[in-house]
Amino acid sequence: MSAPLYNKDILRLAASIPHHHRLPAPQASVERRSPTCGSRVTVDVAMADGRLSDIGLDVKACALGQASASLMAAQAIGMSADELAEARDKLTAYLSGASDDLDFWPGLAVLAPARGYPARHASIRLGFEAIAEAARMADA
Template sequence: MNAPLYNMDILRLAANIPHHKRLADPQASVEKRSPVCGSRVTADVRMEGGKVAEMGLDVKACALGQASAALMAAQAIGMSADELADARDRLTAWLAGESETLDFWPGLAVLAPARDYPARHPSIRLGFEAIAEAARMADA
C-alpha cells in the first residue's frame, strides 16, 4: 500500500457531506449500520419521475464512511433506483477485488487506500446501500 488510509482529501469530504440534514417528509427512509464498527447512515428520499428529487442524510461513521457518503450524495440527485443499485453493487465488487474499475462514480479513487482494509468496507458501503434501498422503496 502506497497511500495513507486517511488523507486530506478523505478528511475534506468527511467534513463536507452534501444533503446532511434529514428530510421532513420523505417518501422512504432507510438506516444502514455496520456491525463491524457501529457506523450508521440514514438516507431519506423523495422521488419524482423515477429519479431522486430530494435526499437527506444522517451520517454517524468513521471518516471513510463519511467520505463515501459525501461522494454518493454529491451525485445521487437525478438518479434512478436502478442506477443507484448498480452503483452500490459495483462499489461492493470493487472493494472485494472483483472489479478494477471505478468509472461508475466520480471521486471514488480517493478511497483506494481503504481497499486493503476489509474491516472498513462495510462503513464505506453504507451510504450507497442506504440510498439505493430508500430509492427502491420510494419508487415502489
C-alpha cells in the same frame, strides 16, 4: 498500499457532506449500520418521475464512511433506483477485488487506499446501500 488510509482528501470529504440533514417528509428512509465498527448512515429520499429528486442524510460514521456518503450524496440526485443499485453493486465489487472499475462514480478513487482494509468496507458501503434501498422503496 502507498497512500495513507486517512488522507487530507478523505478528511475534507468527511467534513463536507452534502444534504446532511433529514428530510421533513421523505417518501422512504433507510438506516444502515456496520456491525464491525458501529458506523451508521440514515438516508431519506424523495423521488419524482422515477428519479431521485431530494436526499437527506444523517451520517454517524468513521471518516471513510463519511467520505463515501459525501461522494454518494454529491452525485445521487437525478439518478434512478436501478442506477443507484448498480452503483452499490459496483462499489461492493470494487472493494472485494472482483472489479477494478471506479469509473461508475466520480471521486471514488480517493477511497482506493481502503480497498486493502476489509474491516472498513462495510462503513464505506453504508451510504450507497441505504440510498439504493430507499430509492427502491420510494419508487415502488
